[in-house]
Amino acid sequence: MTAFCLRSAKVSPWLAMALLALCASGCSRHKETVSAAAPAPPPAIEVKTTTAAKRLIRKSIETVGSLVPDEQVVVAGQVGGEITELTVDVGSAVKAGQVIARISPKEYELKLQQAEAALAQARAMLGEAGRRDPIDIDAAPMARQARAALDDARAQMERAERLVASGDLPRQRWDTAEANYRAAEARYQAARDETVMRIGVVEQRQAEVRLARKKLEDSAVRAPISGFVSVRHKSRGDFINEQGGNRDIVTIVRLDPIRVQANVAEIGVSYVKEGMPTRFTTDAYPGRDFPARVTRISPVLNQQARLLMVEAVAPNPQGLLKPGMFARVYVDIASDVPAVFVPLSAVVSVAGVEKVFVAADGKAVERRVRLGKRDGADVEITEGLKAGEKVITDNLDRLTDGMPIKVS
CATH class of the missing domain: 1.10.287 (Helix Hairpins)
Structure with a gap:
């Protein structure tokens, strides 16, 4: 009965206009609410870039090793008796055939x-x-x-x-x-x-x-090689027993040339050959390369570490290099190899993962990369970047993948 009356009743024009105005007002307030809730886009971060450079480099196998004497001889008394004369001490230079001690x-x-x-x-x-x-x-x-x-x-x-x-x-x-x-x-x-x-x-x-x-x-003890005394085992007045016991008097080492012993991983074994030029650096002389040449290669690999022992010889006329020094060894296997370099400051390292940010279409694009050799303030990128790409060099701590940027 009521529904019939509503459908049959006539609506006043004034009432219809009021209803339309009320609906329009409600829709306007809804749009304003939606607009207020949408977040504003982040502002573009101003950055500087540099071009990933292409260079020609020497390709090398890098490993570590130690310096050892070219020759090392323990000079012992061949006859028994009291040492009546000892003319050398640690650090003394000796010549082959020189009398260094006398036994009565x-x-x-x-x-x-x-x-x-x-x-x-x-x-x-x-x-x-x-x-x-x-x-x-x-x-x-x-x-x-x-x-x-x-x-x-x-x-x-x-x-x-x-x-x-x-x-x-x-x-x-x-x-x-x-x-x-x-x-x-x-x-x-x-x-x-x-x-x-x-x-x-x-x-x-x-x-x-x-x-x-x-x-x-033999009562006059002579140096068998030229070199330097590295250890003095006896003193003047000590007695040498010809029948047994320790008869060592001094140890002599030859330092020119000097040998470099290093271990090469199995992956590099096929590249290493006798006579190949190599070079090495030491902590004692940072930034200085010392030339050497591969002279001996072990016929077998260490079964536990799967490493091949390689020995090189380096000239040492001034005696700068000492046995026992730690060496970083580089065996050059190719020259004029193209490589990509970027400033080391452009690389971000997080939890052992290296990455760079590339500027592309107004955004910062994150790239995971693999590093190679360093060259001063630059570093080689062996994987993840191409020469000619624009690499961001500052404000790296504020960047994330896809963030808007403005190149200054």
């Missing part, structure tokens, strides 16, 4: 005199022949006399043989002459054997003299 020589001088006297006695047993080297066996008195008796017996036997043949001498006399010859022959052989034995004695005495002379010479 008196005992060895006496032993040499004793050996020389025994040799003279043995030579005297051979007479005049014993004074010449080499000794002629037949020139020795005993052999010479026996040889003369043998020659006489041979002549007697031959004469008896002719007389027997002519009938002037009985056969019995020839038999006697032949027996005398055989006996002279045996005596001659015995004389030669005795002479050989006496010559053997002379040679033995000669060896004893040489040994005694060597021991006397």
Whole structure:
């Protein structure tokens, strides 16, 4: 009944106008509310950029190593006795063959005199022949006399043989002459054997003299190589036991050239060859490259670390490089290789992840990158950036990916 009345009733024009005005007012307030709730866009951050530069570089295998002496020798006493003289100390420069210590020589001088006297006695047993080297066996008195008796017996036997043949001498006399010859022959052989034995004695005495002379010479301790004394093990007055114990006196190292020992990862093994040029730096001389050349490569890799030991040799005429120094080694495997570089200040590192921001279409675009070698204030980008792209260099702490920017 009510619905019928509403549908049938006529609406006053004034009432309709009031309703329309009320609706328009409500819609206007709704639009104003929606507009007030929408956030304003962030203001563009003013930044500076630089162009990722393309450079030609040397491609290298980088590793670490240590410097070791070219030669290292522990000089020990070869004979026993008291050290009566020690002319070097740690840091002393020495030349090969230089006398650096002396062990008391008196005992060895006496032993040499004793050996020389025994040799003279043995030579005297051979007479005049014993004074010449080499000794002629037949020139020795005993052999010479026996040889003369043998020659006489041979002549007697031959004469008896002719007389027997002519009938002037009985056969019995020839038999006697032949027996005398055989006996002279045996005596001659015995004389030669005795002479050989006496010559053997002379040679033995000669060896004893040489040994005694060597021991006397060894009492003067000489440097086997040129270099520097790195360790002094003994002092003047110390006693060296020839039969055992520590006989070390000093350690000598040769520093020019000097060796660089480094380990190369398995991935770089195929690139490393003997004779390749290499270079290295040390903390003692920052920013300075020292040239070297690969001279030795181990035939096997370390099974635990999978590393290959490589050794290079570097000139060291001024002695600036010392054994034990830490070295950063670079084995150059290619030259004129194109690479991309940006300022190191343009790189942001967060939790071990490196990234840069590239300016593109008025926005900051985040790029994850991989770093390579450093060159002064710049760093190589090996992955994640191309040459020619614009890299943002300031206000990096205020940037996020996609943020509006204004390049100044």
